Amino acid sequence: MMKVDSFPYPFKGDVYRYSNNSVPLEEPFCIEITSSYQEEIKLKRKLLSHHPDRCFQSRPYSLKAQWEITELVIQHLTQRYPQLFSFEVHDGEWTFHNHILKEQTSFIPGDQSTLSMEPLDFIGRHVQEDLILMMERDGDLFLDAGQLCFPANWSLTFNTGMSFKEIHGPIPGFKEDGMDQRIFTFLMRMEAGDPWVRRNWSLMAGNRLDTSLETYDEWGEGRSSVTRENVGEYVHLRVEVQKLFRLPGSNGLLFTIHTHLLSLEEFAGNHEWADQFYHILLELPDLIADYKGISLFREVVIEYLKEKRMGI
Amino acid sequence: MKALSQPSFVPNKRKYLFYGDEEGMDRLSPVIQKVQKENHSYQLLLVDEKEGKDISHWLQNQKMGSYLYIAVEWNKLKHFIKVAEDQGFSVDEVQCIGHGARFIQVFCYKCHLKTVVSGESIKQVIDCPNCHLTLSVSDHYSPLHDSYLGNPATIEKGSDHA
Numbered sequence: 001m002m003k004v005d006s007f008p009y010p011f012k013g014d015v016y017r018y019s020n021n022s023v024p025l026e027e028p029f030c031i032e033i034t035s036s037y038q039e040e041i042k043l044k045r046k047l048l049s050h051h052p053d054r055c056f057q058s059r060p061y062s063l064k065a066q067w068e069i070t071e072l073v074i075q076h077l078t079q080r081y082p083q084l085f086s087f088e089v090h091d092g093e094w095t096f097h098n099h100i101l102k103e104q105t106s107f108i109p110g111d112q113s114t115l116s117m118e119p120l121d122f123i124g125r126h127v128q129e130d131l132i133l134m135m136e137r138d139g140d141l142f143l144d145a146g147q148l149c150f151p152a153n154w155s156l157t158f159n160t161g162m163s164f165k166e167i168h169g170p171i172p173g174f175k176e177d178g179m180d181q182r183i184f185t186f187l188m189r190m191e192a193g194d195p196w197v198r199r200n201w202s203l204m205a206g207n208r209l210d211t212s213l214e215t216y217d218e219w220g221e222g223r224s225s226v227t228r229e230n231v232g233e234y235v236h237l238r239v240e241v242q243k244l245f246r247l248p249g250s251n252g253l254l255f256t257i258h259t260h261l262l263s264l265e266e267f268a269g270n271h272e273w274a275d276q277f278y279h280i281l282l283e284l285p286d287l288i289a290d291y292k293g294i295s296l297f298r299e300v301v302i303e304y305l306k307e308k309r310m311g312i
Numbered sequence: 313m314k315a316l317s318q319p320s321f322v323p324n325k326r327k328y329l330f331y332g333d334e335e336g337m338d339r340l341s342p343v344i345q346k347v348q349k350e351n352h353s354y355q356l357l358l359v360d361e362k363e364g365k366d367i368s369h370w371l372q373n374q375k376m377g378s379y380l381y382i383a384v385e386w387n388k389l390k391h392f393i394k395v396a397e398d399q400g401f402s403v404d405e406v407q408c409i410g411h412g413a414r415f416i417q418v419f420c421y422k423c424h425l426k427t428v429v430s431g432e433s434i435k436q437v438i439d440c441p442n443c444h445l446t447l448s449v450s451d452h453y454s455p456l457h458d459s460y461l462g463n464p465a466t467i468e469k470g471s472d473h474a
Contacts, residue, residue: 138402
C-alpha cells in the first residue's frame, strides 16, 4: 500500500489545466523501487503472460533502441540500488542479477538470439514502471515500442505506430490552443543527459493498476457506484510520475511511467492537500473532468474534501 | 496520409500534379483554376479506367518540390497513396481527396477486431460482431491499423494519458 509521505503530490496552485508541466529531473534515474515492488512485478508478469499483445507492442525497427533502453535501465537499477541489483560483464556477455527476485539473466547486448523475448519486454519485467519508446524520424515522434501494464484508460495496441499529435488528438483543447505543438517542440528539443519529469493525475473508482481501455467493462462501471458513504475508501487519486530521457544512441525518447494510487481517505489526511484539491475540483472545466472520467462522482468527492479540509 | 473530401491550395510549390478520375478532377477544379491563373507549373493526368495506367513512372520522373493531388473514389485512394509513398512522396507532399461511397474500419477496444462500416459511422454507435459490445466510433485514427477507435459506448470520454 502506498505510504502518504512518499506519495508524489501532483498539484501546484489551485487551478489545473493541461500544460507542459515537465521539470528537470533532479536525481537522473528513470526508475524507482517502492515497497510494493514484488506485488506489482507479480501482477505485471501475470498480465504479460495472459495478455501479451495488449501489454507489449513493438515495431520491427525498434530493436536497437530497445537494447539501448535495456542497458540504461540496468545501469540505473544497479547505480541506485546496488544492494538489490547488480551486473557483470565477461567477454561481452552481461549477467544481470535481480537480488529481490533471486533471478539472474545472461545475454549479449544487441544479440537478439541471447534473450528469450524482446529487450524492452525483458527489462520491463524487472521494474514497476511502464516503458514507452518514441522514435524520431522525418521530423516527427512515433510510438514504436512499449510495455504497458498499468495504463490510464488507453490502448497500447491501438496507439502503437502513431505520431505524438495523433496519439493526443482526442484531448480536449490540446490542439486548439497550440498545446500539442508546444509540447512536441519541447520533446524534439530534449537532449541526452538532461532528463525531465512530469506528474499526471486522475481520480478513479477503485484501486486497480490495470485500467487498460480493453478492460473498461470490468472497472468503468465503478464510477457510478461512488457514494457519500464509500467515497473515502473507494475513490483513489491516481498519479503517474513520467520521466523523459533522450537516448543518445538511437535519438529516441524513453518515457518511464510509474503509477501510484492513494485512497482519498489517506490523501485527505493532509488538510493542505485536501484544501488545494477541493479548489481544483471546484474550478475544473467540465471538458477536462469528462476526459479524466471523473464527472460522475466529482460532486461527491468535492463534498468529501470540503469537510476534510476543515479537519472534520 | 489523411484523406479529405475537398482540396485546398498549398502555395509556393515548384510544380503541381493533379491525378484523378472525372469526378475527382471536378473536385480539384478550384485548385486547378487557381494554379492556372497564377501561372504555376502544373500537369494533369486523368485516370484511365480501361488501361488502369500505372502512375509510378510518371511520379518517379517528377522533381523534388512537386506537390501531388490525388482525387479518386474513397475505396481506390489507399492504392494510389501507396504508389505515391513508394515513389518517395512524403505526407506533406500529397493531398488525397476521396469521393463516392466511403467505408472505414472500426477497431474494437476490447477484442481488437476491425469491422468495415460506412464512413458515416463516425460519432455513431455500432456493434462489434465478435464480442457483441456496443462501440462508440470515435474520430481517433490509427494509420498503422487503418482504423478508427471504437470506444465503449458508455464511456464518458476518451483516455487520460495527458
